[in-house]
Amino acid sequence: MGEIIKGKDVSEKISNDIIKEIEILSAKNIIPKLQIIRVGENKDDISYEKSIIKKMQTLNLPVDIKVLEESVSQEIFLETLKEANDSESIHGILIFRPLPKHLDENIIKNVISPEKDIDCLNPLNVGKTVEGDKTGFAPCTPSAVMEILSYLDIDLKGKKCAVIGSSMVVGKPVSSLLLNQKATVTVCNSSTKNIQDITRSSDIIIACAGVPRLVKKDWVLRGAVVVDVGINFDENGVMCGDVDFENVKEIASMITPVPGGVGGVTTSILAKHTVRACKQLTNNI
Numbered sequence: 001m002g003e004i005i006k007g008k009d010v011s012e013k014i015s016n017d018i019i020k021e022i023e024i025l026s027a028k029n030i031i032p033k034l035q036i037i038r039v040g041e042n043k044d045d046i047s048y049e050k051s052i053i054k055k056m057q058t059l060n061l062p063v064d065i066k067v068l069e070e071s072v073s074q075e076i077f078l079e080t081l082k083e084a085n086d087s088e089s090i091h092g093i094l095i096f097r098p099l100p101k102h103l104d105e106n107i108i109k110n111v112i113s114p115e116k117d118i119d120c121l122n123p124l125n126v127g128k129t130v131e132g133d134k135t136g137f138a139p140c141t142p143s144a145v146m147e148i149l150s151y152l153d154i155d156l157k158g159k160k161c162a163v164i165g166s167s168m169v170v171g172k173p174v175s176s177l178l179l180n181q182k183a184t185v186t187v188c189n190s191s192t193k194n195i196q197d198i199t200r201s202s203d204i205i206i207a208c209a210g211v212p213r214l215v216k217k218d219w220v221l222r223g224a225v226v227v228d229v230g231i232n233f234d235e236n237g238v239m240c241g242d243v244d245f246e247n248v249k250e251i252a253s254m255i256t257p258v259p260g261g262v263g264g265v266t267t268s269i270l271a272k273h274t275v276r277a278c279k280q281l282t283n284n285i
């Protein structure tokens, strides 16, 4: 059976560094602060929000949450966002996605201040992620995947990676981050033919398709590393990932569970990004 990688162990390491940085800043009377903007009552958003509140409490990092009605107008949404952009006490802004259809993300992504955009909504940060420019912010979930691989001491150079899913939130950015570490990356989407042939010859599988238990045992090379980014609820309402965990864990050398895997690391990265945004904005780098 493969080793089950607990997100908690990875998070602890990140948290220790963050606590020290927050102490240094608070000695200068600087308090890093996160602004969350949530529209409506989406289950995924609320699950993330709860994890964030819990994590930030342990780190002593204040969070302000603005909840807007599902029917909020574009005008009111932009007003709320600009307030956060202009606020001196706010250093990081997280807008939960996806947004309701009537809100125009193409406008919103260009309004959020790139310096405060700690989850990579603004095209400037998307570009910096592709370039590997460390002054930008890659999205938190793909960054969490990289943090886990680094914690496991995996040298990505020359490794074959299969990324299952090509969203702007996970698949595309994680592919860039892997490529920047000289991995050989194949990005799959729902039109990919013979996906098993690709995954079965991969050293590392990143599952981020949003399909419950999509990745089966016979998709996986014996000894592969499997990182499960999926957050789904199955037909019985049970939280599960994109990997058929119970069976795949018999084949993989290392595997992350859901819950208890990538999700918890994502919230730590969110804190890490907020602290870095604060340092960059206040010239404390």
Ligand SMILES: Nc1nc(=O)c2c([nH]1)NC[C@@H]1CN(c3ccc(C(=O)N[C@@H](CCC(=O)O)C(=O)O)cc3)C=[N+]21
Pocket: 044, 045, 047, 048, 051, 094, 095, 096, 097, 098, 119, 140, 141, 231, 258, 259, 260, 261, 262, 263, 264, 266, 267
């Ligand atoms: N701009 C944006 N970025 C996101 O990263 C984003 C988003 N919008 N919208 C919502 C989804 C959902 N999401 C989660 C992340 C961690 C947990 C998490 O920590 N889950 C715990 C379990 C929580 C529980 O048991 O309820 C775990 O996996 O161990 C959950 C959900 C990020 N999302």
